[in-house]
Amino acid sequence: MGAAKERYLAHIAKYPGFKSLRNKINFFYRHSVFMFDAPVLMAAGTIAGLPGLTRHLSPAEVSHDRRKKDRDLDISLGLAVKGFILKAHSLGLGTCILTAPLHFVPDLDHVLPQDELRLKCFITVGFPDQTPDLPPRRTVGDIYREI
């Protein structure tokens, strides 16, 4: 993973926003490498095929919404991951979802075979060292908007 970080840093050396981007790359790298310290590291992904109605519409070339291709599967995976982390929590385990490593892990094909599965995130699992306070709850007005 370090090689990918060094490659990014070398690549952006002449970029005008170099310092800020360098800090971001280092930040996300730090928030990636710790996953190897976790007692259990899981990889989660979706199947490579088309989901639901898209699978049926696609051969007939009816649907042109390319965003639809991954959307249903990504939502399903997100719900499955949520179920997993809530179950882990109920068993006294701590988890952390990570997507930043997808930028740094070399050759993702070796993690999951990409022709069959699309790797979407990693999940660390272990007994938590800390029990931090809950963050302040957002109000409905913060997260809801009528359109």
Ligand SMILES: Cc1cc2nc3c(=O)[nH]c(=O)nc-3n(C[C@H](O)[C@H](O)[C@H](O)COP(=O)(O)O)c2cc1C
């Ligand atoms: C889609 C997604 C990707 C994330 N990727 C990372 C990551 O790469 N590295 C990281 O340290 N935290 C990442 N996080 C944040 C942690 O998984 C976790 O949600 C965050 O630390 C807040 O934890 P808390 O809700 O227990 O406070 C990600 C969260 C989500 C939802």
